[in-house]
Amino acid sequence: MRRAGVHWIQEYARGVALAPPVGVGPATGSGTTITFWPDTDIFGATEHSFTALAERLRELAFLNRRLDISLTDERPSSTPRSTRFLFPGGARDFVAFLDAGAGAPVHPDVIGFEREDPRIAGTIEVALRWNDTREARLRSYANSAPTPQGGTHAVGLRDGLASAINTYARERRLLAEATPDLGADRIGDGLTAVVSVKLDRPEFSGVTLGTLDGAAVRTGVAETVRAHLGTWLRRHPEQAAAVIGRILGKRSPEE
Template identity: 40%
Template sequence: MTESGNPSQPADVNEYTASHIQVLEGLEAVRRRPGMYVGSTGERGLHQMVYEVVSHAVDEHLAGHADAMDVTITAEGGIRVTDNGRGLPVEVDEPTGKPAVEVELTELSFGSKPHTGYRVSGGLSGLGLCVVNALSSRLTVEFHRDGHRWTQEYQKGTPVTPLTRNEETNEQGTTIAFLPDADIFETTRYSFATLSERLQELAFLNRGLAISLTDQRPERPVRYHHTDGLRAFVARLNPYPPSLVHSPAIGFESENENKTVSVQVAMQWNTWSSGELHSFANSTRTSEGGAHEEGFSTALTGLVNDYARRQGQLTADDEDITAEAVHEGLTAVVSVKLAHPVFEGATRTRLSNPEANVYVHAVVHEHLTDWLDHNPNEAASIIRHILNTSTGHGRR
C-alpha cells in the first residue's frame, strides 16, 4: 500500500501499446543506427563514408558531366572530394521549401537520387550524401553552378549556415569535405592503402574517369586513369606474362535498347591461379555474387563445351567440361550497371535483378562465341588448358 492508500500497480511486462514504439525522425535514425546505413561503426563503415561521397562524383561521370575526381585525406583526418561535374542543384524544393542541395543532404529520400535525374546511380540509392552528413561532426559543401560559387556548412547533419551564393564564376564542379564523428565511429583514422585500392578499382570500372588520391598526413599523391578499363584491371590481376594462356585479355561490353542494363566483361586464363571472378553492380563490389555472376558462369560453361565439340576437341562420347574446370586459372571481371539495382542485405553484397542474369548470359554467349571464332589459335590454347585441368575436376 502507498501512503495515499492506493495499491501500487506493477507494470504488465506483456503489455505492448503504441506508447512503447519510438519513432526516430530524420537523421536521428541514422545517428542512432549507423550500422544499418554504412555497415558498421568500425573501419568498414568509416571508409564507406568516403565511398558514398565518391559515388556522387562517379554518377556525374556516368551521366557524361565529369571526367576527373580528386580525393584528399586532410591533415586533420577528414576527407575532401572534388569533381568537375555540374555542381549540386540549388533550386527550391517545392514540398519542403528548402534548396535542393539541402534536401539531398538532410532528407532520407529512399529510392532514386532526388533532383539530379541520374539514369544509373551507385551509393545508397540516393541516401549517400545524407547519411555521410548525419554521421559527420562537420561537413561543408562548395560547388560551382549557374554562374556562381555556392557554399553551406553543417554540423552533425544540421545546417549551421544558409546556402550562400558567392562570387561569379565560369567554373563547375562540387567539393564536399567532412570530418567523421568520433562519438559514432570506433576509429576515425583512414587507411591510405584501403582508399587507394578502391579508387583504382573505380578507375578500372569507369573508363576515362581520372581519379587522384592525396594524403596530407604526410602528403602522398597517386593518380589513376585507365582508358582500357576492365582489360587493364585484368592485366593488373594477372601480373605474370609467362603464365598467360593467351594475350591480350578478352574484353567486350554492351547495353540494352532501353538503356536500363549495361555490362562490361574482361577475362583471361593463366596457368598459375585457381581462378578469381570479381563482380560489380553500379561500381559496387558484389562479394557474394548474384544474378550477373550466375549469367556469366552459365553462359561461359555452355559455350566452352559447344565450341570444344564443334572443333573436335571434345568427342560425342566425352562428358561435358565442368564449370569448375572452365574457371580454373580464369581471371575475370564482370561489371553491370542498372537503372534499378536490387541488392540483398544492408551491406549490398549480392545482386538480385533477374534481368541482369538474362542480359549478361546473352551478351557473354554472343560476344565470347564471336571472339573464339575469330581467334582460333588463342581459342584452341584456352580449350587445351581447360581440358588439361578438367581431369582434376571430373566431368559432370
C-alpha cells in the same frame, strides 16, 4: 560545386543540410569538391588509411573508365604522398592489374566487352583472361560497389562462359559427342574475370547488400558473355586453341 559559371558552397552535418547552397563567386568549368571530416560520435576510428583509400579509389577508376581520381595525403604527421588513377581500358585494365604476377597468360589479349541492355535498364561490362595457374579470380560489382557474395551477375558470367566454350569446342570437334559438357568450375580454373553491372534499379539480398538479385541480370550477362566470347573465339583461332587446350589440360587441343 561549380556549375553554370557559379561557385556554390553548402555545409552538412550528419547528412542534413545546414543551409541552402550559397553562391560565393564565379567559377570556370564544372564539378563538385567534397571536404569531409569524420564524426567521432559516429565512426569508431577517424584516422584514414591512405592504402585503403587508394585501393578503393583505384577500383572505382577501373570500373569507370573516364573517371580521373587523385589522392593526396597532406596530414602533418604523414610523409607527403600523392597518386592518380585513370584507366582508359576500364575492366580490361582491371584484369591485367589483377593478373600481374599471377602466372603466364594463356593468351595475350584481355577479352573485354560492354553492352547496354534495356531489359535490365542498365549496362554490362565484362573482362577476362586465362593464365597457367589453378586459381580463379572473379570480381563482381553492381553500380561500382563490390558484391563479395556474388549474385546473379556472377552466375550469368559462369553460364555464358560455359555456353560459349562448349559451343566452340563442339563446333571444332574438340569434344567427343559422348563427352559431357565442360563444367563451369573446370572452365574457371586459371581465369581472372571482372563483371560489372550498372543498374537503374538494382535488387539485393541480405542486409549487407553483398549479393545481387534479379533473374533478368543473370540472363542479360549470360547472353552478353556467350555472344561476345563466342565471337572472340572464332575470330582468334590461335588464342582460342590455347584457351581450350588450357581447359582440357593439354598444350593444344590437337594433342
